[in-house]
Amino acid sequence: MAECPYCQPAEHPLFEDEEVKIVLSPEPIVPGHVLVLPKQHFTILEQVPDKLIGKIFGLANKASNALFETLKAQGTNLFIRNGVAAGQSVAHFAVHVLPRKENDGVNLQWQPRQLSEEEMATVELKLKEKPIPPQEQVKSQPIEENYLWRSWNRRPG
Amino acid sequence: MADPSAEDLAKAEELKKKLESMTPEQLREFQKKNCIFCQIGSGKVNAKKVYEDEDVLGILDINPANPGHVLLMPKEHHMILPQLPDELREHIFIVAKKISNDLLKALDARGTNIIVMNGPVAGQRAQHFIAHIIPRKEGDGLSFTLPSAKMSEMEKIEIASAVGDRLHVLLGLKKEEEEKPRKKAASETPKTPPKKESKKPGKVDLDDILKVLHG
Numbered sequence: 001m002a003e004c005p006y007c008q009p010a011e012h013p014l015f016e017d018e019e020v021k022i023v024l025s026p027e028p029i030v031p032g033h034v035l036v037l038p039k040q041h042f043t044i045l046e047q048v049p050d051k052l053i054g055k056i057f058g059l060a061n062k063a064s065n066a067l068f069e070t071l072k073a074q075g076t077n078l079f080i081r082n083g084v085a086a087g088q089s090v091a092h093f094a095v096h097v098l099p100r101k102e103n104d105g106v107n108l109q110w111q112p113r114q115l116s117e118e119e120m121a122t123v124e125l126k127l128k129e130k131p132i133p134p135q136e137q138v139k140s141q142p143i144e145e146n147y148l149w150r151s152w153n154r155r156p157g
Numbered sequence: 158m159a160d161p162s163a164e165d166l167a168k169a170e171e172l173k174k175k176l177e178s179m180t181p182e183q184l185r186e187f188q189k190k191n192c193i194f195c196q197i198g199s200g201k202v203n204a205k206k207v208y209e210d211e212d213v214l215g216i217l218d219i220n221p222a223n224p225g226h227v228l229l230m231p232k233e234h235h236m237i238l239p240q241l242p243d244e245l246r247e248h249i250f251i252v253a254k255k256i257s258n259d260l261l262k263a264l265d266a267r268g269t270n271i272i273v274m275n276g277p278v279a280g281q282r283a284q285h286f287i288a289h290i291i292p293r294k295e296g297d298g299l300s301f302t303l304p305s306a307k308m309s310e311m312e313k314i315e316i317a318s319a320v321g322d323r324l325h326v327l328l329g330l331k332k333e334e335e336e337k338p339r340k341k342a343a344s345e346t347p348k349t350p351p352k353k354e355s356k357k358p359g360k361v362d363l364d365d366i367l368k369v370l371h372g
Contacts, residue, residue, distance in 0.1 A: 012314060014321035015328070022324065024317050028306040032316050045269070046258050053254055054247030059328075061238055061246060064275060066323040071316070075276025078238070082257060083268025086293040087301070100279040107302035108272055108280050110291075112220035120205060123225050124217060126263045127207040 001041045006092035014063070020056060022063055025096065027089075030104050032071045036060045036095040043091045045082045060095045073099030077108055189234040194285035198232040208256055213249055215256055218289070222299055225264045225292040227256050235286045238275050249288060256290050266292030 001007050005026065014034060015022040025033040036059050042048045048056070057078075064076040079096040081088040100106065115123075161169075179187060189195050196202040198214050207227060208215030218226040229252060235241050241249070257269040272289040274281035281287075293299065308316075325331035 012317040012321075014317055015324050022321075024313055028308060029303045031306050031308050031312065032320065033306065034320065045254050045271075046261070048254070050251045050254070053250050057246060057250040058243060061241075062324055062327045063320070065239055065327055066320050070319045070323045075274070075279030075281070076238075077275065077279045078271070078273035080271040081268070082270065083293065085266075085295045085297075086268030086270045086291075088268065098279075100276070102278050105302065105304040108274070110222035110299055110301075113223065115221065115224055119224060120217060120219075123264065124205045124207060127217075127225065127227075127259055129263065 001092075004041055004090070004092050006035070006037050006090055006094065007039075007041050014066075015059065019052060020059055022059060029096075029106060030098055030100070032067055032073070032099040034063050034067070034097045036063060036097065038093060042093045044088075045080065045093055048093055056095055060097055063097045067097065067099040071099045072101075074102060075100040077106075079108065185234070188236075188284060192234055192283075192285050194228075194230055194283055194287070195232075195234050198230070207259075208252060210252075212245060213252055215252070215290075222289075222291045223293065223297055225260050225266065227260070227290040229253055229256060229288040229290060230285055236284050237281070237286060238273060241286060253288050253290055260290065260292040264292050267295055268293040 010016070010021055010023040013021050013023050019039055020036065021039055022034055022036050025035050036056050038048060038052055038056060045053075060078055064078065067073045067076055077096075077098040077100060079098060080086075080094075081096075082093075098106065176184065176187070193202060197204045197216060204216040204219075206214060206216050208229070212233070213229060213231055215227045215229045218228050229249060231241065231245055231249060233245070235245075238246070253271055257271065260266045260269055270289070270291045270293060272291070273287075274289075291299070322331065322336045326333055326336055
């Protein structure tokens with residue numbers, strides 16, 4: 001897409017082939033923050049074909065190893081923000097790989113919520129009510145039905 | 158809390174000695190036996206399962222960031238991301254997509270976060286690989302601290318080239334000797350003094366991560 005920043009050719013790609021590119025994040029959380037991006041414009045995870053997901057995470061793993069080895073990272077995070085409500089700021093699916101060091105100011109922890117046994121059981125039931133046989137590929141549902149995609153469409157610009 | 162008795166201390170000391178004398182294989186076996194997530198995987202410990210197939214298991218986190226927070230894990234004991242066999246890693250993240258989709262539909266979530274913590278410094282607490290899948294809604298009160306790093310153009314180019322080179326070596330697209338010798342980037346200089354632990358100075362690699370995880 002012409003107006004998508006992640007669809008533009010990268011200036012200093014760390015890796016690139018026909019389907020995937022790896023670049024430094026234009027808005028780094030820490031030095032060495034990289035993005036693993038499908039070249040085709042997918043807004044959210046649910047639109048990315050399974051085969052490409054396998055490849056993207058294989059590359060994210062290698063990128064994580066490269067960050068360990070070159071930047072002396074002590075840990076790494078893979079981080080996906082899927083949808084505006086999850087903090088996604090660019091409408092192009094990306095796997096963020098963050099090299100981590102002690103006291104680097106990043107916090108991906110949360111305050112655990114105390115749920116009652118009943119609340120937990122309700123959530124379990126809701127998730128189990130839509131059983132999809134294991135291994136079955138999630139066929140891309142009609143895109144118009146997808147809230148996330150609609151919410152992106154509503155965004156100006 | 159009462160002070161540990163002499164007997165407890167002796168037991169702890171004995172365990173410590175036992176662990177230290179183990180070969181890496183024995184240690185792995187010991188960890189597997191004591192890993193709570195392996196026990197959930199084998200059905201010895203109960204959990205609210207929301208996805209299961211031959212290789213992976215998705216359960217509800219009992220300390221969730223939001224209701225519907227799913228922990229997705231391999232049944233086999235693997236501690237960190239780089240240890241996962243290729244096929245299993247691919248399968249895990251394809252299942253993660255499916256679970257994310259289920260959370261959007263079944264719980265009416267407006268987004269999802271997927272987080273992998275690789276090493277204690279990155280927030281990993283369990284000694285078993287886990288992908289966290291967290292349903293999100295606007296105004297759910299969950300916020301991560303994500304600072305913004307200041308980097309000069311020069312630093313960016315240096316890091317892109319160093320990490321890119323290494324990545325190509327790891328992918329088998331470049332030979333080790335073709336890697337350009339790296340200039341020491343400013344961000345590589347540790348500001349905190351090296352820890353007392355038996356780390357080789359200036360070198361933190363996956364073995365170190367594994368060692369920390371081995372406890």
